[in-house]
Amino acid sequence: MLNKKIKVLLVDDHFIVRSGVRLILGEADDVSVEGEADNAQAALQLVREKEFDVALVDIAMPDKNGIDLLRLLKAEKPKLAVLMLSTYSEEIYAVRALKSGAAGYLTKDSPADVLITAVRKAATGGKHVSPALMEKLATMIGGGTVGSHEKLSNRELEVLKMIAAGESLVKIAETLHLSPNTVTTYRSRILEKMGLTSNAELTRYAVENGLLM
Numbered sequence: 001m002l003n004k005k006i007k008v009l010l011v012d013d014h015f016i017v018r019s020g021v022r023l024i025l026g027e028a029d030d031v032s033v034e035g036e037a038d039n040a041q042a043a044l045q046l047v048r049e050k051e052f053d054v055a056l057v058d059i060a061m062p063d064k065n066g067i068d069l070l071r072l073l074k075a076e077k078p079k080l081a082v083l084m085l086s087t088y089s090e091e092i093y094a095v096r097a098l099k100s101g102a103a104g105y106l107t108k109d110s111p112a113d114v115l116i117t118a119v120r121k122a123a124t125g126g127k128h129v130s131p132a133l134m135e136k137l138a139t140m141i142g143g144g145t146v147g148s149h150e151k152l153s154n155r156e157l158e159v160l161k162m163i164a165a166g167e168s169l170v171k172i173a174e175t176l177h178l179s180p181n182t183v184t185t186y187r188s189r190i191l192e193k194m195g196l197t198s199n200a201e202l203t204r205y206a207v208e209n210g211l212l213m
Helices: 015-025 040-049 066-076 090-099 112-123 131-141 154-164 169-176 180-194 199-208
Strands: 006-011 031-037 054-057 081-086 104-107
Touching (some): 006 015, 015 031, 054 066, 054 112, 090 131, 104 112, 154 169, 180 199
Parallel strands (some): 006 031
16 A cells, blocks of 8 residues: 555444544544445445545444445445444444455444554455454354354344334334334244243343343
């Protein structure tokens, strides 16, 4: 990347978050924020119009889950390095993000130097993986025990978290633009996959495994 600035796309629906990340990245003379988007559709449009080296993408987007957007961005621009930057802990989304092609996963409380280092690493084809996440990946590769929620699809995980947060099936359906019957089906699948029998058990599992913010 000699004499060439790393072109970054910021994707987050909160202006304050984008502003903060922009200020942090502005401290690095080899990094330049070249575009910002507050939803998935805008992000896709930008990558079609301009060239970026790295995209920093939030998980909780208003129109599409960040993991789904990750896949769409990689389909549009396979060489684009996508770093997930989220309020959710690594425990919830990091492994599935890496499986979907992410160049790394950072939480929004990551130190400025970690964020800048991750962007530089991603731009050169590397992956940013924290020691804790590295240990978890090693456990998975070695056949060790991992959380039951790793068996769930991205949508199932969203439904699980909302049930555990006390949302009604009707409210979940409205938020995710699904029918109540579809949400009921998701709930049944989640219970079956995780070997649980009730919302109370789902909630206890979510609390014990840090799935609630």
